[in-house]
Amino acid sequence: MRCEELSGQLMDELMDRSGSAELPRHLEHCSACREEAEQVSATWELLGELPPVEIPSSALRTRFQAALQGYRAGQEDASVRPSEAPQPGSGRPWGRPLLQLAAALGLVVVGLATGLRLAPGPGAEMGALRGEVRSLSRMVALSLLAEDSASRRLQGVSYSGQVLEEDRGLLDALIAALQRDPSVNVRLAAADALAAHLDEPAVRRALFAALPHQSSPVVQLELVDLALRSDGRGARLAVEKLAARPDLDPEVRHRIATVLQRGI
Amino acid sequence: MGAAASPATGDDHDDRVMARVRDGDLAALGELFERHHGRLYAFCLRSTGSPAAAEDLVQEVFIRLLRYRHGFRPGSRFLGWMYQTARNTCIDHFRERAREAPSTEEVEPTVSERPVALRDLERAETCERVRAALARLPEDRREVLVLSRFQQLKYRQIAEILGCSEGAVKVRVHRAVKQLREIYLEMSEEAAS
Numbered sequence: 001m002r003c004e005e006l007s008g009q010l011m012d013e014l015m016d017r018s019g020s021a022e023l024p025r026h027l028e029h030c031s032a033c034r035e036e037a038e039q040v041s042a043t044w045e046l047l048g049e050l051p052p053v054e055i056p057s058s059a060l061r062t063r064f065q066a067a068l069q070g071y072r073a074g075q076e077d078a079s080v081r082p083s084e085a086p087q088p089g090s091g092r093p094w095g096r097p098l099l100q101l102a103a104a105l106g107l108v109v110v111g112l113a114t115g116l117r118l119a120p121g122p123g124a125e126m127g128a129l130r131g132e133v134r135s136l137s138r139m140v141a142l143s144l145l146a147e148d149s150a151s152r153r154l155q156g157v158s159y160s161g162q163v164l165e166e167d168r169g170l171l172d173a174l175i176a177a178l179q180r181d182p183s184v185n186v187r188l189a190a191a192d193a194l195a196a197h198l199d200e201p202a203v204r205r206a207l208f209a210a211l212p213h214q215s216s217p218v219v220q221l222e223l224v225d226l227a228l229r230s231d232g233r234g235a236r237l238a239v240e241k242l243a244a245r246p247d248l249d250p251e252v253r254h255r256i257a258t259v260l261q262r263g264i
Numbered sequence: 265m266g267a268a269a270s271p272a273t274g275d276d277h278d279d280r281v282m283a284r285v286r287d288g289d290l291a292a293l294g295e296l297f298e299r300h301h302g303r304l305y306a307f308c309l310r311s312t313g314s315p316a317a318a319e320d321l322v323q324e325v326f327i328r329l330l331r332y333r334h335g336f337r338p339g340s341r342f343l344g345w346m347y348q349t350a351r352n353t354c355i356d357h358f359r360e361r362a363r364e365a366p367s368t369e370e371v372e373p374t375v376s377e378r379p380v381a382l383r384d385l386e387r388a389e390t391c392e393r394v395r396a397a398l399a400r401l402p403e404d405r406r407e408v409l410v411l412s413r414f415q416q417l418k419y420r421q422i423a424e425i426l427g428c429s430e431g432a433v434k435v436r437v438h439r440a441v442k443q444l445r446e447i448y449l450e451m452s453e454e455a456a457s
Contacts, residue, residue: 011434015412015419040438043445047398047413050391053306056319060305063323064297071330072290150320184324215360217352218324218331247359249352251332 001026006033014044066151067185070158138167145173150183157186161193171197175206184216191222195229204230208238217249224252228259236260274299278342286333296342297326303415304350310410311354313399321357325350344424347417351407351425358403393455397448405440412437 001022013019027034144156157177160170178190197203211223227235243256284292308318328349411422419430
């Protein structure tokens, strides 16, 4: 064995005792390699002193399941019109917080409508009550979006997307989540929610303004794909601006090249 | 790393499960999550030193596995693909952190590494210093050390993940250990003076 072979032999020995029998013989005669081997072995053993990592399985599992469920729901929304979309997990839908929230709001609406029917009043009163329900929905959505927990903010994005038709005021909240939320998953969910309103110029402008500033390749890919679904110079400019970034992920760069070649 | 699945078993099964995910059975990703979230969390924690960041990164890795599932080609090995995704995710994290607040993130102590009794103090100090020394290693060296020392991967598997030869992996690990030792000794001297 030569001194140049120390790395390979020593690392095999430390990993699983599979260094060759020549190693100890060499170390016996070569003081430089012996000293090196002793130091490296001691440091390797020192690393073994670190206690095992405690895995927060429960928290990780909760977040994973929420993300998986959100992703599948997003996939279904993309392929089926909202009114026709099957309810994910329809076997036990009322166990989910979001649906509980929706159910609570639904009960409020039904209660208000029943009250109005029992004591009919002028149309203006009905309008005011509708406004109150809308205000309540918005408060719930904005509260969820302001939570510290990324899972709760994900729920906020999902809920905002569901009630966006009735409350355009939540558009700004979703755009802000896409632009500034620290969690990639929340930004991704916000992009998915906004994608359903791609026909609106304000949504398109917001999506493409956010594109060059996104740091996550996953979100970048999502927005590039949305750009592909959208016509216009704004989409192309945003994609080109992103492509000019030197730190761009190779997969995103490849995707952009394909998109630009195909033409936006 | 008690929750980590054995790397030597179930590789073929993982490949088949991932193929199912790729072909549209998205719920099957749950099985891969159950088998690998522990080792991924440990990898991310050792790489970043931050439990909060590690939680976010594990989540991000599984989302990427889902979104890029069509990139899992027949004949690919899931384990290597998963670690490559985890590496890229960690690299993005470091880039983002560097842009936002360079060199300000401290290594967060985890509950298991706090001293619980006086007699454990010396050992706890040693552990803390080793963890701090790991945090000071350049990212690429820390990564190869974490993969080889804590993830129970063979050099062959690490070579596949890093895209280099087994020999190159051994040389990299050797250099990383030597540099870690230098940092550790420096820190010990600073503490003594």
